[in-house]
Amino acid sequence: MLGQTTTFLWPLKTCMFFAAFVCACGLSLVFPIVGIVNYMLVYQLHPGKMWWGQPLEDLGIRYSMTAAMCLVLGMLLSGGRVPRSKTLLGSWLLLVLFFTGIVLWSFALNPGTTDYGAILADKMVKMAIFLICLVRMGSVRGNFKVLLWTFVIGTIVIGYDALGAPQDDFADGRLNFVGGPDFRESSGLAVHMAAMIPLIGVVFMVTKAKQWRAVAVLSGILAINTIVLCRTRSAFVGLLVGGSIALLMVPRGWRLKVYSVIIVGCIGAFSLADEHFWSRMTTIMRPDDYASDGAIQSRIELWTVAREMFLDHPFGVGVGRFKDYAHLYNTGEYLYAFEEPGRVAHNSYLLCITELGIHGFAVFVVIICIVLVKLRRCFQLACEADEPHASRLLAYGCFLSVIVYLTSAAFTDRLYTESFWWVLAMPVCLERLLTAEVIEQEELEPELTPAWDPMYDDEFINIPTADSPRCAFT
Incomplete structure (x- = not known):
């Protein structure tokens, strides 16, 4: 009506985020690597759950989907800024797509699939598309460093949010509801941050x-x-296992620095940890108390339920349906597993085999094995890369991050977590960029003598391997 005005005022932080997001989406159309960063930061921030993001809810923006669409469109429009690759996908990405197909197949074949299953199926498709973009864009050294710094900045944002978390975000003294949708529970948040520590350490040293x-x-x-x-x-x-391996596999030339960083990090961790933290951690070393520890005992009981579920349904119960089937195994003998409705498996590997079946689990294991093989190849290729000294440390950091996540995944559900798959994709990116650098160097080197010539029995070109002194890691 005439004489009335409508106020449209957003908080300054809301305006800053919205402007930054719009600019990042626009730049993604020209510089696809910006789209990668935009997507990863939005995933870790989860603007819809932040107070400064709530004024934007009426706009109905799906931030991750919008960022992903701009990224894909940018890669199509700005082909000159997309790293060239002789291999379109590669074995690892093909298996990821195959695994995504299994997820969709299990969703389609199992009647009565819940909305939660539909969300996970949609998420796997989006995640597979992003992984293709991530591996392609991260296959050059400059972009790979950008990915590492994105993890660093994302950790700062989440950590700062956790530092100022209100008391309402704590349950039984444990922090929840911080970070993206995959980090809303304390286990998911802590495991993600634990996997980031090796990458942050590598960034610091290089x-x-x-x-x-x-x-x-x-x-x-x-x-x-x-x-x-x-x-x-x-x-x-996960950190205990990763830290133990870190001490045993330090790359030559980095030992003093790595040991120093680990020692300083341990001192800092001890200074930050309180009595409540240590009282909970020390229960791991007291097996006799497992029966009286509700959290530990519930996991053991849920793992037993998962085993029985797999034996009854070897081809899986369907994506997202472990929660629906678990209560069918409530015979009354389990004291803790069914205290709360909708309990999860608390084990990524058991979750995979129960929901996706033996075939889905087999593909998942092969995906992990390929990552480990590529890591071994990264250690070998690092000797002939453009920056051998730094490349060895990058491979080392990626290896430790993978180990921390794989170990922690045995005690919590990370199968459908995006950051888990990002960490698995980092060695794939690194192997691609190191291979490209080695091939480029070989093409530039003048051809002097063949690797072996019968005229010169004693003259060989020494190609370093993982066992040669130049590539030694212990």
Whole structure:
């Protein structure tokens, strides 16, 4: 009506985020790597659940989907800025697509599939598309470093949010409801932050500028602080295993620096941890108390349920349906497993085999094995890459991050978590970029003598392997 005005005022933080998101989507059409960063940060931020993102709810924006669409469109329009590759997909991405097909097939074949299953199926499709873009864009050194820094910045944002979390976000002294949709529970958040620590450490050591090193240090401190606030044993076990392997497999030339970083990190972790944290972690070392620990005992009981479910349904119960089938095995003998409705498997591998069947589990295992093979190849290729010293450390950091996530995944559900698949994709990116650099160097080198010539029995071209002194890691 005449004489009336409508106020349309957003908080400053809301305006800043919206402007940054729109700019990032626009830049993605020209610079696809910006689209990768945009998607990863939006996933970790989860704007819809932040107070400054709530004023934008009326716009109905699907941030991740919008960022993904702009990224794909940018890769199609700006082909000159997309790294060239002789291989369109490769074995790992083909298996990821095959695994996604199994997820969709299980969704279609199992009647009565819930909305939760539909959400997971939709998520796997979106995730597979993004992984294709991620591997392609991350296959050059500059872009790979951008990916690492995206993890660092994302950790700072999540860690800062955790630092200022209100008391309502804590349940039984454990932090929840921080970060993206995959981190809404303490276990998922802590495991993600634990997997970021090796990558943050690598960024710190390969970065020369002091101001950027300070950013990496801040990221590491916030990651450790968030893990302490979550008080999650699965992440702690993952860090124990990863830390033990880290001490045994330090690349030659980095030992003093790596040991120093680990020692300083441990001192910082001990200073941040409180009595509540250690009292919960020490229960891991007391098997006699497992029966009286509700959280541990419920996991053991749920794993037993998962085993029985698999024996009854070897081809899977369908994506997202473990929760629906679990109560059918409530015979009354389990004291803790069914205290709350809709319990999950608390084990990514058991979740995979129960929901997707033996065939889905087999593909998942092969996907992991290929990642480990590519990591071994990264260690070998690093010797002949453009930056051998730094490349060895990059392979080392990716390896530790994968180990932390795979170990922690045995005690929590990470099968449909995007950051879990990002960590698995990092060695694939690294192997591609190292292979491209080695091939480029071989093409530039003048052809002097063949690798073996019968005229020169004693003259061989020494091609370094993982067993040669130049490539030694222990």
